[in-house]
Amino acid sequence: MRCPFCSHEDSQVKDSRPTEDGSAIRRRRQCEDCGARFTTFERIQLRELIVVKSENRREPFDRSKLERSVAIALRKRPVPQERTDKLLSSIQRQLETSGESEILSSTIGEMVMNGLKALDPVAYIRFASVYKDFREAKDFEDFAGAVSEAAKE
Numbered sequence: 762m763r764c765p766f767c768s769h770e771d772s773q774v775k776d777s778r779p780t781e782d783g784s785a786i787r788r789r790r791q792c793e794d795c796g797a798r799f800t801t802f803e804r805i806q807l808r809e810l811i812v813v814k815s816e817n818r819r820e821p822f823d824r825s826k827l828e829r830s831v832a833i834a835l836r837k838r839p840v841p842q843e844r845t846d847k848l849l850s851s852i853q854r855q856l857e858t859s860g861e862s863e864i865l866s867s868t869i870g871e872m873v874m875n876g877l878k879a880l881d882p883v884a885y886i887r888f889a890s891v892y893k894d895f896r897e898a899k900d901f902e903d904f905a906g907a908v909s910e911a912a913k914e
Contacts, residue, residue, distance in 0.1 A: 762790055762801055769794035781843040784850040810856055811863045822864070824853055831873060834888040838881050848876045882908055 762772045769792050776789040786803040810822035828849055835845060852872050856864055870892045877885040886905055895901055 764792035764795060764797060765799055766797040767792060767795040772799075780846065782847050782850055784846070784854075804853075809862065812866050812869065813863050814866045819863070822853075822856065824849065827852065827869070827873070830888070830891075831877070831884075834877060834884040835881060838884050840881050840884070844880060848880060852876060878908075 763770055764772055771793045772790040773793055774788050775791050775798070778787055779785070780787055780802070784804065788801045788803065789798060790801060791798050804824070811819050812822050813819055831845060831849060852869070855872065856869070874885065874889060874892060877888050886901070886908060889895075889904055890901060893900075893904070895904070
């Protein structure tokens with residue numbers, strides 16, 4: 762594994778343990794050249810997924826992009842990291858076991874929205890504002906009103 766600090770090719774694993782939900786292995790490594798320590802995660806990948814974006818652009822599925830967008834929606838919200846990790850692992854597992862090698866980005870967006878809806882209503886609205894491309898305050902009001910009404914039922 763290449764060191765993120767000095768780019769040396771070799772590092773030594775100092776500690777390995779499963780993550781909270783058991784979906785990955787967390788490894789603490791130390792660079793053999795500069796001595797810096799860093800963490801890597803090893804996850805199971807059942808198949809290579811391709812995300813079909815707008816205008817039919819295709820790119821490989823990147824879990825870190827999914828993590829970033831969910832983290833932005835959840836910023837400063839009282840949601841434990843292990844619940845976030847479970848949501849991300851669940852979405853990735855559903856995508857990999859769907860039987861499809863090409864997934865529409867809109868499908869991923871809907872899965873994230875459904876997951877955030879159950880996790881945190883504020884994060885759900887934040888994500889929806891970007892995903893559904895809200896243009897003005899009324900868009901927020903209408904969507905938040907619908908979320909509020911659904912919560913009362």
